Every structure is written in C-alpha cells, then in structure tokens.
Amino acid sequence: MSRMALDTLIPALRGAPPTDADWTSVIEVANRCWMTPALFVALDGCGGPSGLPAEARDYLAFIHDRNRQRNLLLRGQLLEAVAALNRSGIQPILLKGAAIIFSAPERKLGARMMSDLDLLVEEAEQPVANAVLAALGYRAAEGQHEFWRPQDAGMLELHGPGTVSGLDGPSMMDAANFSSATCDAVQARLPSATLRALNLIVHDQIKDGDYWRGTIDLRHLYDLVELAQMPQGVDWLHLSRLMRSRLRRNAFETQLLALRDLFDVPIPEGLGRRLVPRVQHWRRMAQIRHPRLAMPLRFAGAVAWLGRRIRTKDVPRFTATDFAPRVLRKLMQGRRQVAEALMGLHLGPKL
Known part of the structure; x- marks a missing residue:
C-alpha cells in the first residue's frame, strides 16, 4: 500500500x-x-x-x-x-x-x-x-x-x-x-447544512478524538464537501462563531484547512490563519505523507486524548489493565489496517 x-x-x-x-x-x-x-x-x-x-x-x-x-x-x-x-x-x-x-x-x-x-x-x-x-x-x-x-x-x-x-x-x-x-x-x-457540518466536525474532532490523534475520517470529510456544495451551502463564518471554546475553534479551523487542501473547498478569508490550526493541519498531513512519523505522533495524540477523557470523566469503556494491550494492538496493526496506521485515516464504522 x-x-x-x-x-x-x-x-x-x-x-x-x-x-x-x-x-x-x-x-x-x-x-x-x-x-x-x-x-x-x-x-x-x-x-x-x-x-x-x-x-x-x-x-x-x-x-x-x-x-x-x-x-x-x-x-x-x-x-x-x-x-x-x-x-x-x-x-x-x-x-x-x-x-x-x-x-x-x-x-x-x-x-x-x-x-x-x-x-x-x-x-x-x-x-x-x-x-x-x-x-x-x-x-x-x-x-x-x-x-x-x-x-x-x-x-x-x-x-x-x-x-x-x-x-x-x-x-x-x-x-x-x-x-x-x-x-x-x-x-x-x-x-441546515451548517448545523449538519457542526455535528460532523464536533463529533469527529472532539468526541472521537481526531483532533488529538491527528486522524482524518475521509468519509465524513467528504460529507462536508457535499454539504458545502448544497444550494444553501455551509455558513462557515456563522459556524466559527458557534465554536465558542478555543479547543473547538482550533479543531474547526484544522478541519477547514483539510477541506481546502484536499478538496479545494473555498474557506472564508481569515479562517485557518492562526498558528495552532496550521500546526495541527501540518501534523495530520505529515502522518499521511510520512508513514514513519505516523506511529509516534498517533501514540502521543492517543495518550493526550485519554488524559483529556479522564479529566472530563468521559472515561473509555475499558479498564486500566487492558489499556496497554489495546494500545499495542492499535500501534502494531500490520497490513490489515495500514490505511489507518500509515495514512491517518479512520477504518471503523462511524456515522
């Protein structure tokens, strides 16, 4: 692959x-x-x-x-x-x-x-x-x-x-x-298309941890492309105002940069210029383009995501005793999941 x-x-x-x-x-x-x-x-x-x-x-x-x-x-x-x-x-x-x-x-x-x-x-x-x-x-x-x-x-x-x-x-x-x-x-x-885009971005980036792991759910990214192409389109500026916390704004602009660079979706002037989203976007593209970087970057992101879930009491449905084996299986997936491990893409079923 x-x-x-x-x-x-x-x-x-x-x-x-x-x-x-x-x-x-x-x-x-x-x-x-x-x-x-x-x-x-x-x-x-x-x-x-x-x-x-x-x-x-x-x-x-x-x-x-x-x-x-x-x-x-x-x-x-x-x-x-x-x-x-x-x-x-x-x-x-x-x-x-x-x-x-x-x-x-x-x-x-x-x-x-x-x-x-x-x-x-x-x-x-x-x-x-x-x-x-x-x-x-x-x-x-x-x-x-x-x-x-x-x-x-x-x-x-x-x-x-x-x-x-x-x-x-x-x-x-x-x-x-x-x-x-x-x-x-x-x-x-x-x-509305704007609300559907909000749901997809927050679900993937925050709830499922894509922002921390540096992964891209290509299927949902393509959903955003199609929403942007609808007659009413997505009001990206209004959506940016709905992202009230710094974390959500960073995650939102990171996703916008992926839409622009991978699918040529036009984004409003001024969005995606801040340092943190640009670094996050570079990191996601690096995980796709440079497989040797993918494993350590994904591991560091997964640990950071787990730490946040513990702090917010959104604890995963597994115990500390089986956390290490799960992490090792994720990192050593081999060829069966090479598209995720090497290319930073989700393979699992997400709606």
Missing part, C-alpha cells in the same frame, strides 16, 4: 481520476475508508468508469449496487419508523446518514455507506417515541439510545436534546435551524 493511492483516490472523488492509477491500491484504500460506493458515483458522474480496467470497473459497480440495495432497506426501515412517529404527533429530526438517505436523489442513493440510523426527538417526546418503537418490534440494545430488530439492515439510535455532538447548546434546537422534508408522505425535520 502506497500513500500515492490516497493521492489518486481524492482526485477521483473530485471527478478527475489520473489515467495511470494503481486501481488495486486505490480501491483498497476506498474499501477501508467506506468510500467505495462514493468513488463509483463520482467516477460515473465524470464518465470515469469506462476508462478503468474491467475488473476494477465491475468491482466498483458491484459494491455500489449492493450498498444501494442495503440503503433501500435502511430507507424503508427509516420511513416505517418516522411514519409511526408521525401518527403519534412526532416529527423527528434526522441526523447524519439518516438525513442523507431520506433526501438523497436517486443517483446518489447508493453512494453513502452507513451502519445505523440516527433520529433526534424532543425530551418530552422520548417516552412516546420509545413506546412507538417498541410497538414496531424494536428491542433496546446495550447502548442507552440504541434499538434493533433481527430483520433490519441496521440499528436505530434515538437521541434526545443535549446528547448529540455540536447540538448541545441551548440555541441549537431553534426551529430556524431545521426544515421540514417529505418522503413518500412521511414527514421529518432536517438540520
């Missing part, structure tokens, strides 16, 4: 695939980042698949078609749950992948890979929503907000106000931040 594979994957996602790409390596990186269906859609939009080797083209088409079938199942599951909530007077807010497949045009329905569906309801609506899901046959999972049924393609997560990354401020639930949307006579609310 070469870092050059990433240098091919990103231009391909932007609709400009190199003619001399090593597609085996590119597809391997795309697979590990959950980006294979999105790669097919991007190439299909620019006529790219016709220029690929037959095996690569057939593989991309196969994975895309299978993911599209799964997303159809997930959308059917989502519409059933939202319709039942509607009948009880609840119009839930759809988050992340749920918002995407609810409103996606037919051409992009198979592009996004996801593992579950995230819904948000008001605090007063939660008991009714729980009863509605129970009536549909859902069972509560181990997690506090997770529900599942054996016949479904994925879990359903039911969130309340204050439990969603970035949407925990008192003004975040204002009606002006959401719009009503309809799909097959089912009604839900969708966050």
